[in-house]
Amino acid sequence: MTAAVHAVHESFAATPMLQERQQDTSFRTNGTSSSSKGDEVEVRTVTLGPWATLNQTLQFRSADAQFWWNTTGRTYAKLLHYAGYTSAEQYRELTFYALFAAPELGLAPDAAGRVQGWRSPGTPDGTPIDFSWEWSTDGRATVRYAFEPIGRHAGTPSDPLNRQATDRWVSRLSEQDMIPGLDLEWYRHFTQQVLPPDDMDRSDQFIEETTPKAGTVVALDIEKTGPVLKMYIYPGLKARELGISTLQMVQQAIRNLPRVQYEALNAEPVLDWLEEATVKYDCEMGLFGIDCLVPEDARLKLYARAPHVSMEYLMDVLTLGGRAPLDESTDAIADLQDFWNLFLADAPAVLPADAPGRASPGFYYTLGCGKALSPKIYLLASYGCKSDSDVLAKLRTFFSTRRSDGMIDRYEKALREIL
Template sequence: MELHTNTLAAQDRVEDNPDPWTLIDSVIGLRSSDAQFWWERTGRMLARLLEGAKYTTEEQFNELFVFALLIAPELGPAPDENGNLPRWQSSNTPDSTPTDFSWEWRPGNKGTVRYTFEPIGPHAGTPSDPLNQYAANLWLAKLQKHNLVPGLDLEWYDHFTRHILPGTNTEGTRTVTGQIKGIAPVAGCYLARDLEPTGPVVKAYLYPGLKSHELGISSLDLAERAIRSLPDRQLASLDFEPLFEYLHEGVAKYSFLIELIGVDCVDPKAARIKFYVRAPHTSIAYLMDALTLGGRRPHDGSDDALQDLKALWTTFLGDAPDVLPASTPVRSQPGFYYTISARKPVSPKVYFSPEHWCKNEFHFLSRLRGYFSSRRSDQMMDNYEQAMRTIYGTEILDKRCGSHYYIGCALHKGQLRIVTYLNPQTITIEREAIRNGVNSK
C-alpha cells in the first residue's frame, strides 16, 4: 500500500515536472547508501528506456518505484574508492554491473523493456556464502509472501535450482569465484522482470557449470537429468526429445557449449524452460541447421521473416570467418536458446554479441538503423538512439563498444522479433570517473 500511495503522490505532481525519475528521486530516500548508488546510476537508465519505449506515465511511475524499492537494494555493495566491487563479481554483465536492460522492438513503434539482475547477499563471496547462494531465494520468497507479482509460482524454480546449482555444502568450493578467467560463469543465479503488456513476469537463469563439474558429467547431461526428473505428467507434456537429440549432435558437430538454463516462475502449465548454447560458428548454414534442429523441425517464419533474420545476422556477422579462431572472446560466439513448454513444439531463438564486430556504439547504431531502414519507420530508431544519447552521452557512444552486448531474435508467428540487450556499464563508468577525478553521478 505504501508503494501505491507514494506513486499517486508523485503522479499528482506530474504537471509541475513531467519527468517521473526526477520526481521519484526527489521524494524517495533509500536507507542504504549502496541501494541509493544503484538507484541513481541504473534506475535513471530504466527511466529513460521506459520513456523512449512509450510506456504511459503511470506505468513509468509504477516500474520505477518497484525498481527503487525492490531491485536496487538487492544489487549488493557499491564500488569502493577504486571503482572495484567488494567480495562478489557479478556474472550478469561483462563489467560485473549486477543488472542489465533489454528493449524488444515491437510493431507500432513501441518497445517492451525488460531487465535482469543478480541479487547479491550481504555475505556473498565470503566463507559463509562463497557462491552467493541465498539472495535469490530470499528475494523470491519476499515476492511470494507479499503477493507482489500475481501468478508467481516457484515450483519449477525450486526443482531446477536443486538439480542445476551446487548444494549448500560448499566445503569443496570455497576457492571457487564462480567464474573461469572472469568470462565463463560456472555457478549462480540471476533473475529477470519482464514488463509485459499483460503484467510483470519473473524468470530465473541458472549456471550449470560447477554442478556438472562436481558430478563429473557435461552441462548437457545435467540439464537432461533435470528435465527427466520432472513429475511424469509434466514430462509427458514437453516435446523435448528432438531437442536433446540435436543438442547431443551439436556438441559433436559444432562444439556446443551449454552455458545457461532459464525457467519462468509461473505455473508449470504455462512456464517455459530455456537452454542456452553457443559455438564458434557464424555461417548461414550453421544458422539454418540450428533453427531447424538439424532438419527435425521447420522454421517458424514466413519467407520474408527468414530473409530478415539472415540480413540481421549478416549485418553484424557478415565479416566474420565461418569458424571463429580460438582467440575470439567467448561472448563473441553466436548462440541459440531453445524453449520448451507444455504442449508446444521447441522454439529456437538466436543471440549474438555485436561488441566484437563494431568499432563503437555509434557504429552499432548505424548498422542497426541500416538494417531497419527498409523494414519500419525511423521513429522507433530515433527514440532509441535519443535514449542511448541521454543515458550514455556521446563521448561513451563514440569511444567504445560494449553497452550493446547482445542482440536476440526469433521467428515468431511468421515475423522476426528483435531484442537489444544493454549493459549499463556502471562499473566501467565509475572507474573512469574515479581515474579522471570527476563525479559520475
C-alpha cells in the first residue's frame, strides 16, 4: 500500500480577477532577435508562446467562450509552460482546450464578477473550472483540470440538473476519437446506477456549500501522450430519494458491476471500513471517481471526509482501521505526518461545527482491477493559512529537506504570474 498527499490550493480556481492581467500575452522562450551598435551585437530571446500565438488566430463565435479562453486559457497555458511541457505538447493541449473546454463553461460573469446562470459548486467562488498541478519525486509534473460542462438550459425546467451537457460532451469526444483509449462502459454503468432521472428538480435542500448532491464533473490528466479522461459522480440526490446513504448507493453500484470486474476490484475491505468510519468519525461520502478507460485498466476512487485532524484519525484512514498495515520501511509515512502537522498543527482534534465543509480533511481510496489499494489524503491548505504566501511558505518548509527537483520553484513562478 502506498500513501500520498494532495494539498488543494483554492487560488488555482481560475476566477474573473484574471482579467486585469490579460494584457500580458507572451512568454519569454527560445528564439532570437538582434540589434547592433557599432561593433557590438546584442542577442535577445523574444518569441511569443503557444497561447499567444493561438490567441492571435482563434476567434470564438460566443462572447462567453471568448471570455473563458482569455482568462482560463491563459492560466492553463502558464501551468503547462512552467510544468515543463514542450511547445508541441502545449499547442496540442491548448487547441483541445479551446475546442472542447472553454465553450462548455457557461455564461461569463457579469461586470461585477458575479456568476451568472448555473453556479458550479466545484470551486469556492462558483468558477466552473479548477486547475491543479501534480508532481512526483522524480521531477515529473502533470497538469490537470476539472470542470462541469454547462448546458444552455441548465437549471431550467427542461434541464434542471444540467445532465444534458455532460452526456453530449462525452459522446462528442467518443465519436470524434479525441481521447486516447477512451472507453465509456463504466461511465454508462455508474451514471445509470446513481444519478436521478433527468426531470428531477434540483432543490436547494439537496445542495450544500461544498458538494452537489447529483451530477457529474469531467476531469483530464494531461499526460505527455495526451489527456486521460476521468469522471466524478455525485450520488446524493438519488440516495436521498431512495432513503439510503450515499455510501449505500455507491456500494450497490459497485456490487452491480459484472461479477468478474467486481471481484477483481476487491472493494469489500474498503466498503467495510467506510461503514466503520461513518460511525467512528462521522465520515461522509460525497462522490466517487472513475477513469474512462476499459475496465481492466480503469481505476475507481472512493472519496470521504470527516471533521477530524488527529494523528489517530490519519493512521486509521491510511490503514483502513488496521485492516491493511502500512509498510513502515519507507519514508512515506513520516513525510505524510510532517505534512499533516505543518498545515494542521494549530487545528483542534475535531473541527468546530461552524467550520466550512471544505475545511474537513478528506481522503480517497483508489481501486483497480487486480491492483493494490492506494489511500490518499487531501487538505484545503488555505483553511489553516493566512494567505497564498503563507501556503507557499509552508510548502517551501516541507520541501526544504526533501528532493523536489526545482518543482516548488516552478510552481511558485506559475502561481505568481497567474495571480
